[in-house]
Structure formats: C-alpha cells, structure tokens
Amino acid sequence: DQLPNKTAKMDSSKTTDAASSQSKPEHINKAIKKDVDKVVDKYDIEEVTGQCDAASNKTVSYCRCWKSKKFPLCDGSHNTWNKETGDNVGPLVLTKKQ
Amino acid sequence: DQLPNKTAKMDSSKTTDAASSQSKPEHINKAIKKDVDKVVDKYDIEEVTGQCDAASNKTVSYCRCWKSKKFPLCDGSHNTWNKETGDNVGPLVLTKKQ
Ligand code: FES
Ligand code: FES
DSSP: OOOHHHHHHHHOTTOOOHHHHTOOOOOSOSSTTTTSSOOOEEEEHHHHHHHHHHSTTSEEEEOSSSOOTTTTBOOSHHHHHHHHHOOOOOOEEEEOOO | OOOHHHHHHHHOTTOOOHHHHTOOOOOSOSSTTTTSSOOOEEEEHHHHHHHHHHSTTSEEEEOSSSOOTTTTBOOSHHHHHHHHHOOOOOOEEEEOOO
16 A cells, blocks of 8 residues: 555656657647637638738738737748758748739 | 856766757648748649649648648648647648539
C-alpha cells in the first residue's frame, strides 16, 4: 500500500523524460477554431470575385500559415513567422484580371 | 591548448541540452520549395474557374497543411496529419455554382 517503487521513481532526478523525447510534432494550427475537428473554408467563385472587386488591387490573399488574425484571409503574419522560425510559408493569392 | 574544460563538458552525461529546450518552433512547411524565401501561389479567378469546370464536383481544394504531394492543391494529406498529431487543419475549398 505504500507503493515504494513508484515513490522511488518519482524522486529520482536521473529519470529521463521518455514522454518528451517521443512527443508528436507540433500542431500547425495552434489557435484557430480548435473546437472543430477540421477547419475547412469554402467559397463560391462568385464570392471570391466579389472580394477581388472590392479590393483596390483586385486581389484576395488566403492564409496558409494559420497565424493570421483575419483567417481565412492573410494579414501578413506569415512574414513574422518566417522571420522567427526560418520557415518559408506564404498565402494563396487570387486575382481578377482588370 | 588541451581545452580541459570543454573536454570535461563533452564527457559529462549530466549536461542538460540547453539548445534543445530553447529551440525554435518547427517549420510548418518541411518539404515544399525550401529553396525559395516564401512560397506564394497566385492564380487568376478565370484560371480557378477553369479548374472548377474541369472537376466533376465543380470544386477545387487548396492545401493549407503543406503536406500535399499535389501542392498547392489538396490531396487529403491533412487527414493523416490531423490523425497523427491531433491537429485540425484543412483546405480552402472553392466551388463554382452549377
Ligand atoms: S498570414 Fe498566414 S499566409 Fe499570410
Ligand atoms: S493536403 Fe493539405 S490541406 Fe489537404
């Protein structure tokens, strides 16, 4: 009832952290809609065309780094992420011919 | 010239791995076009409309998990990634009204 073995293990400073060395890869998405199983954003082409028309450069950029405060739109946060981590991610850009 | 301190450190099995605990976050993109500073994919709306027209479901899905073998298109690899890591990423889906 005194569980001597478990106590001994917990007290040992030499125990290696097996859980840590076997940890899964980090999530790509750390913050967006973590309450849903899969974040899928669906638009009709007409809707995207309207978004392009409303923009001065007739362009709409969609985030692929999962860091944007305007997700699913890109807000440039990929640049901070790339600079901090050395990664090279960027948006999907859709344009309407003028 | 014999650098005794450095040798002592290297031989010590008790030295903690400071570099590891201070490491940067993992790259989101581990494989796609790692020779370019930023992977941006740009399409004209007409081009996307053509892609939708060519598809039986009038739909085209763009990868946001950076794991697709058909990048920038989604090939379903996000499902494997989500299952293995517990993440919840998914594609941007564009459709054309029929
Ligand atoms: S903010 Fe995510 S790709 Fe630009
Ligand atoms: S394969 Fe990347 S989102 Fe589907």
